[in-house]
Amino acid sequence: MLIVMQKDASQEQVDKVVSIIRANGWDAKPIPGGERTAIGVLRNDRPVDPGLFLDLPGVKEAIPVSKPYKLVSREMHPDNTQIPFGNGDVVIGNGRLHLIAGPCAIESESQAIKTAIKVKEAGATFFRGGAFKPRTSPYSFQGLGEEGLKILKKVKDETGLFIVTEAIDVDTVDLVEEYADVIQIGTRNMQNYALLRRAGRAKKPVLLKRGMWATVDEFLMAAEYIMSEGNDAVILCERGIRTFTKHSRNTLDLNAIPFLQRETHLPICVDPSHAAGRRYQVTPLAKAASVMNIDALLIEVHIQPEMALSDGPQSLTPEEFATLCKELRDMQIPVGTG
Amino acid sequence: MLIVMQKDASQEQVDKVVSIIRANGWDAKPIPGGERTAIGVLRNDRPVDPGLFLDLPGVKEAIPVSKPYKLVSREMHPDNTQIPFGNGDVVIGNGRLHLIAGPCAIESESQAIKTAIKVKEAGATFFRGGAFKPRTSPYSFQGLGEEGLKILKKVKDETGLFIVTEAIDVDTVDLVEEYADVIQIGTRNMQNYALLRRAGRAKKPVLLKRGMWATVDEFLMAAEYIMSEGNDAVILCERGIRTFTKHSRNTLDLNAIPFLQRETHLPICVDPSHAAGRRYQVTPLAKAASVMNIDALLIEVHIQPEMALSDGPQSLTPEEFATLCKELRDMQIPVGTG
Amino acid sequence: MLIVMQKDASQEQVDKVVSIIRANGWDAKPIPGGERTAIGVLRNDRPVDPGLFLDLPGVKEAIPVSKPYKLVSREMHPDNTQIPFGNGDVVIGNGRLHLIAGPCAIESESQAIKTAIKVKEAGATFFRGGAFKPRTSPYSFQGLGEEGLKILKKVKDETGLFIVTEAIDVDTVDLVEEYADVIQIGTRNMQNYALLRRAGRAKKPVLLKRGMWATVDEFLMAAEYIMSEGNDAVILCERGIRTFTKHSRNTLDLNAIPFLQRETHLPICVDPSHAAGRRYQVTPLAKAASVMNIDALLIEVHIQPEMALSDGPQSLTPEEFATLCKELRDMQIPVGTG
Amino acid sequence: MLIVMQKDASQEQVDKVVSIIRANGWDAKPIPGGERTAIGVLRNDRPVDPGLFLDLPGVKEAIPVSKPYKLVSREMHPDNTQIPFGNGDVVIGNGRLHLIAGPCAIESESQAIKTAIKVKEAGATFFRGGAFKPRTSPYSFQGLGEEGLKILKKVKDETGLFIVTEAIDVDTVDLVEEYADVIQIGTRNMQNYALLRRAGRAKKPVLLKRGMWATVDEFLMAAEYIMSEGNDAVILCERGIRTFTKHSRNTLDLNAIPFLQRETHLPICVDPSHAAGRRYQVTPLAKAASVMNIDALLIEVHIQPEMALSDGPQSLTPEEFATLCKELRDMQIPVGTG
Known part of the structure; x- marks a missing residue:
């Protein structure tokens, strides 16, 4: 009601x-x-x-509000949510397209800073890199932890890029909230309600990835969990759904973009890197999404994709990322702060 | 080999x-x-x-050719296939984006011609409309049959638009081949091998829609059936796959586009109308696909979508279609013959 | 109504x-x-x-009948459909479980007859084998054609087994109708409406396989096509749907069985061989399905699975089939004519 | 290795x-x-x-062990894992089929105890009921919390049934571990790695539900997380996967059962209630799964399904559950302790 x-x-x-x-x-x-x-x-x-x-x-x-979601609903909040960063020059949700770029995992200070300098030069406004990595195998590299967060802090100090990094459980939110500008919640945690509630009490915006199995209604309900705890700054991120196909890791669901733009006032990000899982598909999908009036693109960039500790096959090189940024500008997309 | x-x-x-x-x-x-x-x-x-x-x-x-498909493979035929129409001014596969527009079903001469004039004005080079409709229910409208084909002939005579229409079985190929410029094979028939073989012996190009359940390998093998009978003019059409989502009829698989462009020399068409099943998603998806260097867009247009005998909810009005065409040109997409 | x-x-x-x-x-x-x-x-x-x-x-x-399907609906026809064969000793739909067994493709008379003798001994009442094979690749073995049908006729003469074989297009229905006791329509042809209509005018019962992408409503509508042409003897065959999983070729949808038993009066067959695609899963799935009051099981059996021209990896050996039959009898399942 | x-x-x-x-x-x-x-x-x-x-x-x-999972692998541990309860009369994994029955959510002491008495009478050895409920909506009933656990303790004291209940995050494991005999991890938490690790350090067996989106390899890797922390008592529970179908909430993946039995030594449970989401499908699916040599069935039972605070439409009444138990015994399934 x-x-x-x-x-x-x-x-x-x-x-x-x-x-x-x-x-x-x-x-x-x-x-x-x-x-x-x-x-x-x-x-x-x-x-x-x-x-x-x-x-x-x-x-x-x-x-009467017929939808199960309320706070996230455009019905209850007709204007787009705008999320300002820093001194307010950077706003997610104001009609510009922000590029969030960086490696899947922070591996070292040198790797992080080299990459950050490159992606900033090319046009990124946000740097993303994982300090805590949710991995399918308990035996895989799980991230550098707080050390990784400290590296991200240095990246921010040196480049001025805003930092996006993932919190993988309630405990890590405390740390991530301290170091990062945006708290990412990953696809596997989209219905980890304890984590959603904790993020809803955080002082930082949340980038919420769609569960690879989730309907858009379930996706909006997950955002509702965060907002119902008081945090209105939620960015929704489409990153591909699980289907029967084999030519890509997941299928990017661009049908969801106009649906979300109609149903919710929250800003929308698209992550073609995880949807594709293969480098050659990333740039075409990024360009396709960018003409749909989205608010952000999340792109994996690694200085040496073939040496990456995780998700190398889907990472662009800094050169490929720079080419993408140039192509977006040639397409008259309002990239970054202009 | x-x-x-x-x-x-x-x-x-x-x-x-x-x-x-x-x-x-x-x-x-x-x-x-x-x-x-x-x-x-x-x-x-x-x-x-x-x-x-x-x-x-x-x-x-x-x-040695490792893929199960051969004739469709870029490995065997590195250059893009180009399919000329009429006096050769219109070529599918030469880097320009052709718009194939029209109603799901031909309902009357007046409806067809009115629509055709509108879509031509807006920028379409091809008119599509079904004379034979494969319908889920035996009790639904099944199309006007040969009368519909005669109407399509008149559309061509009056507007100069090239005609795309569906053949739903071996028998109807004979008729469609006579009247149309492009023989469409629908999603449900993608593995109707008798039909594929017959289309492979036809004198007209074939627009082959991907089965909503088909992997891209199966899609290419279906094209291989057509080519193995001697017809080299095959246009591949991505039209959405069946997934668990509910916000759209199907999920447009744009990950498939760069895959196909790498694997095959055949021209590629995208049909956002059937993938969406809902009008408001069509224009955003059409724009997204159009920046991926595809060769054609298939868009359903109906002069009175709310009165359409089939698939009304996904049809654009002629005005919406004209807006789409204008937006594509504003995006510097090389629409039609220029 | x-x-x-x-x-x-x-x-x-x-x-x-x-x-x-x-x-x-x-x-x-x-x-x-x-x-x-x-x-x-x-x-x-x-x-x-x-x-x-x-x-x-x-x-x-x-x-008022709310469902899109009518003739297939239990609402319109409360009693189970029973389909008698031969002198009426064999009835599909009377509460007994009939085993339909044999190789994917008929390869030779010797192979067919050897297999038939074995599966009859074990308890099968129907022999299945393909003379016309719909194959993903135009370069794969496509079946022996009419020669295969003649071999099937000999199998019937020698063993008394009733014959189930696939018609892959309108033309082959004429031949199959002449030689076989049951006309099979394959999964890829579930929405080949010309074929469904032709089968609806055939004088023989039809075994209709569910499309691997089809909802149960679409499945019932396909059966409705057949019945709407006058053929009331339709057997519905669940054979697995396409999902994201990788441990089996398809996923056998046993949730569909109670749904179908409630919605339709038509007899129900389950094909675990194609759903599994791997031999070791076939027997457990066959036993699971057999306790759901189904009317028939379709099981691939090959005398030398490792030499089969198609679908060998999912075929049981005659010995494994005999063990399955024995286990079903031990479970008090009323197999065959008793 | x-x-x-x-x-x-x-x-x-x-x-x-x-x-x-x-x-x-x-x-x-x-x-x-x-x-x-x-x-x-x-x-x-x-x-x-x-x-x-x-x-x-x-x-x-x-x-060399080729699989990504090790501890869960039958290759490394050929014999079936057996998990004893109480004085050892009840063992999960010894060839008998244990019934785990009870309501989705504990609503009151009276509801819980009435249900428990009924399901014990019918043949259940374990009582399940949720004290902490992961709900799609933040506004839905979230369970009674610790009060619910206390009720479960009373159920155990009065009936002797062993208790299965869900922990929804790291914090609730402490409580659940104290009150319950088996810690359930729900489908949405299958890749909540913090929770898996904590459960791996618990002193109680874990019932791990398969993510509705998860491949069986990912399922086994989730179990590997638990075992890699030292807890060897893991029960794997298949509960349906998300597919395109609409006649059931999810599709029970029985193809996975023989796969799991081959790949892992861990006991296997099947939950037809959540897979179906509709009462009339539960009993047929339960019977089907029970002939596949599984170790446990998880069945939702509610004394008044139409009044249940969650998941009522899929709950059996105690009478329906008793009928199921009788039918399983008639099928010679070794139910409970015999």
Whole structure:
């Protein structure tokens, strides 16, 4: 249920609505807008009767919300969410396309900084690299841990790139929140609800990757978990779904982009690297996604893909990444801060 | 096995290689190239020994072909296939993007001609419309049959658009071949081998849609069936695969495009309308595909989508189609004949 | 719409209902039952108003049928369809489990007859073997054609086994109809509507395999195509669907069995051989399916699986097949004619 | 690499092999067997040279292990793992079929105890019920938490049933470990590596559900995570995979059962309730799975399915569950302790 107030509704009238919602044992989420305030009813265990509110002073409408998701819904929040970084020059969600680039895993300071300098030169505004790696095998390289985070901090200090890195469980959120500008939640953790809730209490924006098995409704519900804890800065990242095909690791679901743009106000990122799993598919898919008015592209870049400790076969070289950036600009895509 | 002749090999030397291949009970397919001739060995029931050919005069190399497909393979035919239409002004496969537009089903002459005039104005070079419709239910509208083909002929006469229409079985190929410029084979028929073979003996190019369940290898093998009967003019059409998602009818597999461009010399078409099944997804997906160097886009257009006898919900209006065409040109995509 | 007549309704009253249906341009399908007659309304292009019939003499009820399928629906035909063979000792659909066994492809008379003798001894009532093989590659063995059918005829003469073999296109139905007891339609042809219609006019029962990509609704609609042409003897065969897994060729969808048993009156066959693609999975899956009250099992058996011209890796040896039959009997499954 | 010792190898010889493995920076896992000891080499970052071990006294063979999983592999541990409960009368993995039954969520003491009494009477040896529920929506009932665990403890005290309940994150493992006999890890958490590792350090057996998107290799690798931390008591639970079908919530992958039985020594459970999502499919699928020599069936049972706070539509009533148990016994399946 969404209760829409009249334009001239007073704070007192808003408070009255909120108090009735709470008296029923539900949560109230006031959503201030340019012209008027709306109030979302959350955690209602039964359908809400509009009659409870329609006759209150200052109430214009009481709209049943049919979707299972609410806070993420464009119905409840018509304007695009914009997420500012640093002094506000960099904003995700304002119509520009930001490039988030870097290696799958941080392997050394030298590797990270060399790569960062290259991707910044080419046009990236964000650097991504994993310090904690969720790996299918317990015997694979699991990342450098906090040491990796310290390297990422240096990358930021030296290049000014904002840092995106993954938290793989509740404990690592504490660390990642301290060092990074954006907390990434990986595809395997999209329904790790303890992690989602913890990220919802973090002070940093969250880049949430779609589970490779998840419907878009489940994806939005995962974002709802984060927002329901108070963190409104969520970036949704499509990264490919699992299908029967064999020519790519996953299938990039670009049908989901217009769906998400219609259903939610949250910014959208596309990760062609993990969807492809093969280098030669990355650039064409990146270009395809970039004409769909998305807000960010996440591209794996490694200075020596053939030596990468993880996911080398899908990483672009810095030169290939620079070519991609140039091609995007030639296509009139508003890359980075311009 | 692919036998590559030396640059100065004589026709006699080529004939000798061919005769040895045939003496073994296999088929020989000479593939003339700019610089030299290569000869494919087909229908070999056992591995071919390169030693049979390497010492013959004029033979440069004998390359085992590891893929199950041969004639469709770029390995055997490095240059892109180009398919000319009419006086040769329109060529599919020469780097330009052709728009194939029209309604799912031909419903009446007036509907067809009105639509054709509109889509031509906007930029289409091909008109598509179904006269024979494969329908999931025996009780659904099955198309106007030959009457529909006659309408398509009139569309061509009045507008100059080339005609693409579907043949749904061996019998209808005879009719379609007579009236149309391109014979479409639908997704459900991708492994209807009798139909593929018949289309392989047709005098017209074939637009082959990928089975919604088919791997790209199976897709290429279906094209191989057509080519193995002598028809080299095959256009491959990606139209979405069946996945677990629910926000679209199928999932457009754009990962397949760079794969196909690497593996085959055949031109590539993308059909976002059937992949989406919902109008609002069509234009974004069409734009995404169009930056991948594809050769054609197939777009459903209906003058009154809400009244369409089939597939209305995914049809663009002529106005929406014109906007798409304009946007593609603004993106510097070389649409149509320019 | 299903119009249910009263118990004592006269033929004249039934005829009256039929004539009104036809006057509306629809088809009428009288369905005689033990106690009363019902009449199905088919090919209605718009919803049918029950009021048209409810006041006619002899009419008891007019039930809207919500499903897209009608003739195949248990709603319209509550009792199980039973398909008798030969002198009527063998019935598919009467509660017994029939084993349909034999090689993927008929390779020679000796191979066929040796196998047939073995599978009959073990408990099979039907022999299956392909004379026409739909193959992914145009260069693979395509079957012996009519020669294969003649061998199948000899198998029948020598062993008394009923013959199941595949028709791969409209033309081959003529031949298969002449030689075989059951016409098989393969998974790739499940939506080859010309073939389905032709099979619907055949005088022999049809074993229809589910498309590996097909929903159960599409599967039932394919059967509806056959029945809508007048052939009521259709056996539905679940043979695995395409999924993301890699440990088997396809995934046997046993969830579909109780669904089909609820929705349709047609007999149900399960083919674990093609679903598995690997021999060691066939026997466990066959046993699992056999406790679900199915009507037939289709099992590939080859006297020398390692030498088979197609699908060897999934064929049981005659000894393994005999063990399976024994195990089914030990499980109190009513195998064959008892 | 698996190093197999001779039958009469001394402890000293075993120790020598272990020390060499460790000197290389790898882990050594001695696996005592009935006749001889084998030693697994784990966490090797590069291929292991068999020559390192073959000439040592007491070494019989050094077998390269090709699979990514080791501890879970039958190659390394040929005999079936048996997991005893209580005084050892109940063993999972000894050839008997144990029934794990109960409601999706614990709702109240009365509901839990009533259900437990009924399922015990019918033949269950284990009671399952969720105290912590991972829910797609943050606004859905999330379980009673520790209060639910206390109820489960009472169920055990009153009925003697062993308790299976889910831990949804690292923190809840502490609690679940204290109250339950088996720690369940749910499908969404199959690749929650922090949780897997914590479960690997628990003192209780773990029932690991397959991710609905996971290949069987990924499933085994998840079990490997648990075992690599020292917990050898892992029960693998197949519960359906996500496919394109719509007639069931997921598709039960019974092809996986013979695969797992060949590849791993761990006991196998099948959960038809979650795979089906619809009550009428549960009993047929349970019977089908039970003839595949599995070790346990997990069945949702609710005293009032229509009132259940979660997953009611797939729960059997106690009466339906009793009928299932009777049918399994009639099929000669060795249910429970006999």
